[in-house]
Amino acid sequence: MNNLNFFITTFFCICINYLLLSTNIWSIIPDVFLLHMLFLASTYTTYPKVYFFILNGFFIDIFFYEIIGPYTLTYFVIGIYLTFSVARWEQRSLLIQLALISSISLLVNILIGALEEYSFVRHRAVISTIFLNLIWVLIFMYQRDKWLKNI
Numbered sequence: 001m002n003n004l005n006f007f008i009t010t011f012f013c014i015c016i017n018y019l020l021l022s023t024n025i026w027s028i029i030p031d032v033f034l035l036h037m038l039f040l041a042s043t044y045t046t047y048p049k050v051y052f053f054i055l056n057g058f059f060i061d062i063f064f065y066e067i068i069g070p071y072t073l074t075y076f077v078i079g080i081y082l083t084f085s086v087a088r089w090e091q092r093s094l095l096i097q098l099a100l101i102s103s104i105s106l107l108v109n110i111l112i113g114a115l116e117e118y119s120f121v122r123h124r125a126v127i128s129t130i131f132l133n134l135i136w137v138l139i140f141m142y143q144r145d146k147w148l149k150n151i
Contacts, residue, residue, distance in 0.1 A: 006056065009040075010060070013036045014063050017032045017033070017064070018063075020032065023139060024139055027123070027124045029127075031108060031128045033071060033108075034105055034128075035135065037075075037078055038132065038135065038136055039099070039139075042139045047079070049083065050076065050079040050083050050084075052079070053076060053082075053122055054075060055073060056071075056075055057072035057076065058071075060072075065112075067078050067115050073107075073111065074104060074111070077107070078104065081100070084123065094137070094140055101129075102129050106125055109125035109128060113125075
């Protein structure tokens with residue numbers, strides 16, 4: 001994947017997130033940035049280096065928070081996992097994938113809640129996690145034939 005393409009799609013997600021925050025529907029939809037990462041994990045076979053994930057998380061934090069942290073840390077964890085994973089992401093079991101998505105979603109929502117109390121909605125962590133898992137199940141079902149033939 002081209003680093004410029006990754007940066008442009010991240011910037012596009014920043015714009016979408018601004019729209020969602022301004023319309024107050026941010027709390028009832030899945031996290032745009034984690035959704036972006038799910039689509040990248042499902043469509044690309046090569047990923048940028050870890051430092052590029054950290055840089056994108058840093059940009060997201062600059063746009064939305066006074067303190068750098070939630071997305072920088074989350075993107076760092078995602079970058080380490082995608083870059084240094086021994087087994088391919090698509091070849092892991094669906095249950096392990098859903099557990100990883102849930103833990104990352106809960107991590108980012110807890111960090112957002114700890115740093116920016118006004119932006120944390122109590123049920124956001126649960127709603128976002130459930131929606132992200134449902135979206136990943138749909139992606140998994142749609143892509144499973146392609147992924148399973150590569151094993």
